[in-house]
Amino acid sequence: MKLFAAILTAVMCVVLLVALPAAAQAPKSAPAAAPKTLDGKELFLSQGCNTCHAVSTAGVTAKMKGSKAPDLATLTTKREPQWLSDFLRQQQADSAGKTHPKAFTGSDEQLGALLSWLEAQRKK
Numbered sequence: 001m002k003l004f005a006a007i008l009t010a011v012m013c014v015v016l017l018v019a020l021p022a023a024a025q026a027p028k029s030a031p032a033a034a035p036k037t038l039d040g041k042e043l044f045l046s047q048g049c050n051t052c053h054a055v056s057t058a059g060v061t062a063k064m065k066g067s068k069a070p071d072l073a074t075l076t077t078k079r080e081p082q083w084l085s086d087f088l089r090q091q092q093a094d095s096a097g098k099t100h101p102k103a104f105t106g107s108d109e110q111l112g113a114l115l116s117w118l119e120a121q122r123k124k
């Protein structure tokens with residue numbers, strides 16, 4: 001039995017020596033596979049939101065002169081995220097019964113990134 005125990009111990013040691021470094025390496029490879037972070041400001045500009053809207057806290061001005069679109073700096077103080085995403089998908093009308101003049105054309109992830117960027121502009 002002593003020989004069996006010695007062999008078992010030796011086998012366990014080999015298994016541990018092989019398995020441990022592999023387990024230690026596993027988390028390191030994860031960030032490489034993670035998706036690229038979405039830049040909300042970049043999306044705001046590339047979707048042309050700044051044609052009509054300023055975001056004064058972020059130094060963004062409306063390109064269109066005399067635009068009636070509101071400055072979005074204080075937006076998230078009065079609107080819920082769900083309301084905003086429905087509104088920007090033109091599935092939700094505002095209090096005047098109007099839907100947004102432009103639909104957001106990107107993915108849900110991109111819309112989420114854009115809205116959290118707008119949320120962050122409020123705190124400045």
Ligand code: HEC
Binds near residue numbers: 051096099
């Ligand atoms: C063609 C001009 C135009 C473009 C482009 C535009 N908007 Fe608007 N947006 C408006 C106008 C005008 C209103 C006010 C709508 C109303 O009163 O019905 C508005 C309203 C909003 C509101 C609601 C504000 C509030 O206080 O309730 C949000 C949020 C918004 N826009 C976000 C965006 C985002 C994000 C983009 C880019 C994807 C964008 N807008 C692009 C003209 C525009």
